[in-house]
Amino acid sequence: VRFPQPVVKKFVDKLHEDGQHYITILDCGIPNTTGYRPWDDGLEQNVFIRNSTNGSAFIGQVWPGFTAWPDFFNPNSTGYWQDQIADFLKLVPVDGLWIDMNE
Numbered sequence: 001v002r003f004p005q006p007v008v009k010k011f012v013d014k015l016h017e018d019g020q021h022y023i024t025i026l027d028c029g030i031p032n033t034t035g036y037r038p039w040d041d042g043l044e045q046n047v048f049i050r051n052s053t054n055g056s057a058f059i060g061q062v063w064p065g066f067t068a069w070p071d072f073f074n075p076n077s078t079g080y081w082q083d084q085i086a087d088f089l090k091l092v093p094v095d096g097l098w099i100d101m102n103e
Helices: 005-017 037-045 076-091
Strands: 023-026 060-062 065-068 096-099
Touching: 005 076, 037 076
Parallel strands: 023 096
Antiparallel strands: 060 065
16 A cells, blocks of 8 residues: 555654654565666666676566665665665655565
């Protein structure tokens, strides 16, 4: 389910008014959808795990569909995640992120 960003922000603001915190789960798998900024940025910055046979981004299939994963040994990955998370926090002021599968 996808909720409109203003609805989520209002919900989080209410939690904060009541002294509560909001922590979201972050899945590091990035759907390989052209026009989806995390995918496009990851390709541009060459952060995804690479296929050993042809050097393209390795694509697997999990719950969002066909997906790539950042290579956390790649020095570009830190800046990539910082940018993605900073942009998300501008939309929804969460209090913490729970990294799914603890990558």
